[in-house]
Amino acid sequence: MQVLPGKSYPLGATVHPDGVNFSLYAPNATEVELLLFDQHDHHRPKHVISLSAKTHLTFYYWHCFVPGLEHGQVYAYRVHGPYIPDTGIRFDGQKVLLDPYALAVVTDTWDREKARHAGDNCATALKGIVVDPYLYDWEDDTAPNHAFERTIIYELHVGGFTKDPSSGLPAEMRGTYRGLIEKIPYLKSLGITAVELLPIQQFDPYDAPPGRLNYWGYSPISFFAPHNGYATHQDPLGALDEFRDMVKALHKAGIEVILDVVFNHTAEGDENGPTFSWKGMANRTYYMLSKDKRHYKNFSGTGNTLNANHSVVRRMIRHCLRYWAGVMHIDGFRFDLASVLSRDSDGRPMTNPPLLWEIESDPVLASSKLIAEAWDVELYQVGNFIGDRWAEWNGKFRDRLRSFIKGDSGYAEGMMQCLLASPDLFRTAERNPNRSINFATCHDGFTLNDLVSYNHKHNLANGEGNRDGHNDNLSWNCGVEGPTQDPEIDALRLQQIKNCFAILLLAQGTPMILMGDEVRRTQGGNNNAYCQDNPTSWFDWTQVDKESDLLRFVREMIRINMTSPYFQEAHFLNSHHTTVNWHGIRPGEPDWGDDSRSLAFSLYNPDYDEEIYVVMNTFWESLEFELPTPLGHEAAFWHRLLDTALASPYDITSVTPDEHLVSNLYTVAPRSVVMLIAKSTVEQPWMSTREMSYDRLVRDE
Template identity: 55%
Template structure:
């Protein structure tokens, strides 16, 4: 049933399937979500990240709010900053790639901001039971208010590129960085160190993962420092903002990109599309598992257990049409909205595997990235191996792909520290690794 407008109260209309995610319109927000096998979808609107229950809930009527495999609804009189989440019901058939859990609150896979309430619990997202009061939640984002000041991207040639690999949290964390205490370990802190980067001759910074991750995704008593375990592919990690706020993080990141560009330094992102923070069959349900598990992960067709070519519990089904589209959409987002200049793909060889885990001779995703017109000016760099023995340095697909040479790194390091029997390997690496 359709809810109609009444003063400034929220109201709903049928909505549209495109674009995916939460799209801010003139009088409200359109929500669109992919789930082929869901039997029931409910959208919840929350007053804050800490809210234990929703202010408004809308159960989507399939005859009004669904076309094909997409569920959608327009909600009027809401906008930027609105906190929301979904509950999705459907069959529990792991052997068929289906792991619906009607009790779990799910974030939007196209979220551009994610919040964690004070009661957030990773453990509550594992196993049976409701977790609304302890769930992470999505936030509606309007990206239209940032001033780029007409600063242009440098576009250095690869031959002239000097890349500095950088952990955003660690780069300025220590007092010896000289950065003010309030900005240490943040995007803003890096801006203060731009003169240092220029002095070193750096032409590009490669930021280790800045996509939102769960710091609690770690052994008990520890925290996830590195961030190689994304929750989704669009949101900026809130912990790298001065305010530790998911919305503030967006503009802080954009400001960093703008000021690095002003200094003639490009920004390359280390992106993780090979696995997510949901882990294996014993891990939490945050998003993908509870929407259409088999569309997002490679699973065993008999047991339903997760393939683990990433070494991190699960493996993204990157050449499934739905996830392939999402990865391309994410890359487009980081280029068009966030103005980044390139990407280094973590365990990129995973992205060459099909839905059964077999390496493909002509992987659609990698060729799409290679030939995409929006990405044509970006630098695309593959970590050309995975955790299951697939090693493609020297043979990675495509016309534009560049490869990190792990053998160069290892052999140069071994020679430098004086290991025996390394002289010939050192010479081969300096000559450009003709053996591979």
């Protein structure tokens, strides 16, 4: 087999018309072997190419060009060098290693345990596949490119969304990219504009307690390759095509695709973990090491921490994001434990971390949505994250909302800030309110149904003695722990769920909804279901019919959010034309005291032909509110649009001219949210060009 010197750039395996160029970063290595396999299920390579330092090494980069190779070639490496853990060097020539830049990964025979222990693991190692990413036909795919103020995010697990038999899909399609395609009509009917997918970068399902699987996917094996386990055809190239088919189908439906990316750690774990890629090539480069160099810093809580601001690691992350955005047509990224990315090689927080500024200013990523989970094991940077264009998961919104709706004292003023998109956290000259990603629940914690059904976590099924998961969930079970046959308790739980959705979708900022919350998906009180790849975590499609009233309510709330000119404003309220006025039980007299458990506000803009009045009563007794006189429509009447205390379909209704309130007093029931509207004309509320485009988005097939 002919082997030419090749080039050091680009890294990874690059297809050319006459062959493939391979390049690998491995400083301090003494020898590198390129292994070429005939088939992805072959246990031994057909060819082993030894790369000499004289011919195939440029600085820290080992490279070669092999004529005649093409798309689909299976390959891996052995990297030889000293094993000196006390200096952070961990070469092991017996281990077969995966190219960090591999665009597709062979996982058929992967054995995590054999990668942990001494000895050759060629038969059970991970292998890469040479990919020409430009062979795929994207047809006329166009990114929806929704503005943040026109965005509603749906956090979704690709596997769990359709894996349950109740999905009605053929067995081979359940839990796959293709299965998700089949359910796009449901997503369109819901009205969301973006799906935020839990990790789909190739992850290690065996990085979990004995007898369990890693379901969530926060255990990266390869940053560039889509996860094989979500493909109907269990081969790496099939996963590539099916993933791209899914992206293309979602775009055709007007739905953006945001990836949850995990650049804070890898599945190689700590010094006792497996060696399958980075650790065996450049351990001191890729990971933050402790002072003794033998152990790993653990700001991720998973055993290791990626050394994200090292120049080589920065480049890998940036290249990875460019690949997903530019080649795979991804619309945005949510960065898991993003505060890790602000640390230097010693773990110290940096004032101006180069990686984050490079991501922000990268022209290829200029149109990508960037969302930070702005914390890690030790840092909490919500409201203070680096950069000008990053949006952030607003953990303060979640916590204040949970405390407020269950009637805790002292949260009225904090909830007021949340309704304004938390200007106490986010208001700067460079930011707008939609940089606050508002949520009540996410994958990590209780579902919304469980939030109102359990006071305590129930995680015994995880095999960790119920020690895992958060203990302080700010939840309230409404009187009984877990399932109940008491109709009054169940009705209260449903009302509390509607209250959460109402507040979430009436607040300024960008709302995010957890998969299945709209139909009361439950995890049986498990608030850390990372290893529950079973009905505990899956979407139960029978709930769509069982909870049709709640589903209707959520759809209508999303419609209000998307079509009213008042919600998801592009600017903080009172900074432009829209003003907010706060009230108590009497107009203009808000109560911010610790004992206050209610909020009332009105929104007015002289450019609109309507005014909004909202009351949130989380007290356990009714309160009578005196209604303000509409500022711009003295002759107009108040019409009820929303009252969560009323049974469906009266809980959320359309406005008609002959149905208006005749009194200036409104009795707001315990634990309920009310929304009134005053309009000069009410025949077609909020019909505009913007609404018409939204209608096409959710209704056209």
